[in-house]
Amino acid sequence: MIEILKSNLIISCQAPSDSPLHDPKIIAAIAKACINQGAKGLRIDSPSHIQAVKQLLPDIPVIGLWKQMRLNSSVYITPRFADAVAVSEAGADIIAIDATQRSRPDGEKLAEIITQIKEKLGKPVMADIDTIENAIAAEKAGADFIGTTLYGYTETTQNLIPPSFEFIEKLVNTIHKPIICEGGVKTPQEVIKALDLGCFSVVVGTAITGIDLLAQKFVHEIEIR
Template sequence: MTNDYSINTLKKGLIVSCQAPVSSPLNEPIIIAAMAQAAVNNGAVGVRIDTPLHISAVRERVKVPIIGLWKQIIPGYDVYITPQFHHAAAVAQAGANIIAIDATTRHRPGNETVVEIISRIHHELGKPVMADVDTIEAAKAAAIAGADIVGTTLYGYTAKTNNDSPPSWELLTQMVQELDSPVICEGGVSSPQMARHALDLGAYAVVVGNAITGIDLQVKNYRRAMQNQA
């Protein structure tokens, strides 16, 4: 593991994921950067940002830690959050303080293991790693592999968990009890009360995305609910 001030500054705080669907008019660097700055201005201790272009734009506007990632759809593979080392290198170059990777047990492109990519990020990029996982088994493996932070990010989004809806308080509790690494609650947190509950269960910090910055999804949800009741 690497020791980094950016992890310490996240403790007990809110991290806002500032992202937008590729098809959304919000998916512009200047807009994502404005979202990030608004979040920080109102107390967010960090932001989670996708793509080097957006990370660079956000870096110019905020001084808090950026958890950076690069979503890549690679045919034949389900892993899509910073799937390979060269994606991590681009994220680091863009200005991210912490690199988020998919650390599930799924097969990775290029036959690169979680152990290998974490080691290379530590030694070649000098950055701490946030391991996004879906199960307690993946969480333990990521911690053993050297992940500096482990997050519940992918619970509900993999074949092993796609019948479940995040957040999983049970998984969070297991991770807090069984890991020495800081555990971040991410996924499905949709109210301030839920964020508080995650901290009460022992989460090191909480990531909230769609409930704060997901305008596209929120409007769709309102529209569907209103149409169903019409």
């Protein structure tokens, strides 16, 4: 199933928690619309949404995660092994986790979580990283995929704007595991460029499914004119 993702598009189907779209059935419908148009995989947040998507699309690879925003930690993408268990039980085929070296809510170590996911849950791991150093550490810890998800979104990289094709090229030439480009991809041309640089696949989110943010952007431009 995972080989289907190679050289193809993965669409992240998520919505803000205060959006009317933040409903399992609606997320599943958005996901089906994306698959109907040729996307080969999905990235879905939270067990309930993953479960709804897998019920509707059982044969489509899902990268699952669980954003936990209230744990007094800057690490929020599947920060604990317990979160990975819930994501796995919901039906995710790949489990995405924050793979930076920042302190995790329960003091768990990255390598321990990756090992437990692979050995106890039998699922491959997508390591969401922000720097080359963290990518190397995640690869050594056993991650199966390295994602550029957190480039530009951590304390270390907050002044950088994704996608950085220079960063991606360096990553591809440094890491031996498949690289998944994610974060800030806005156009089909950027998808092609990332694939041409050697990325395994590309995740696009807001540019396709971020209805709330896209509408907000248009309205903001009108209001400030």
